[in-house]
Amino acid sequence: MRKILTIIAMAILLSACQKPYEKAVENYVKESFNDPNSYECVELGKPQECTVVLYAMEQVRAKGEAEGWTPDSIFNKTMELRPYLIEHGDDPDAVLFRYVSHTYRANNAMGAKILRKEKWYLNDDLTKVIRTEPE
Numbered sequence: 419m420r421k422i423l424t425i426i427a428m429a430i431l432l433s434a435c436q437k438p439y440e441k442a443v444e445n446y447v448k449e450s451f452n453d454p455n456s457y458e459c460v461e462l463g464k465p466q467e468c469t470v471v472l473y474a475m476e477q478v479r480a481k482g483e484a485e486g487w488t489p490d491s492i493f494n495k496t497m498e499l500r501p502y503l504i505e506h507g508d509d510p511d512a513v514l515f516r517y518v519s520h521t522y523r524a525n526n527a528m529g530a531k532i533l534r535k536e537k538w539y540l541n542d543d544l545t546k547v548i549r550t551e552p553e
Contacts (some may be wrong), residue, residue, distance in 0.1 A: 471510035
């Protein structure tokens with residue numbers, strides 16, 4: 419009996435531990451949704467960081483694909499980015515923004531339950547959702 423009570427107590431304690439970004443998502447839902455009670459989390463990813471070099475690589479890749487560059491040309495250009503940024507006094511590993519990928523169901527303004535997949539951008543300490551955008 420004592421083991422069962424200990425296991426139940428541990429389960430309650432572990433489930434009560436919420437990460438800052440999870441609390442930020444919960445607060446955003448309460449403050450911003452038409453019907454917060456209809457919210458159902460399908461998947462909430464772990465926080466990701468986008469650095470200067472990762473953002474620049476994505477921009478080069480998108481431009482290269484749009485202009486018909488070969489995959490080798492795109493690769494070579496992306497490999498030149500880090501030295502270029504350092505040479506020009508930029509920190510290639512500086513964090514530009516933080517986000518989580520989030521899939522959820524919730525009622526829209528008309529009351530219909532819809533499934534959404536979005537990126538939710540967070541502040542530097544992961545305690546507040548700054549904005550959202552569709553993925």
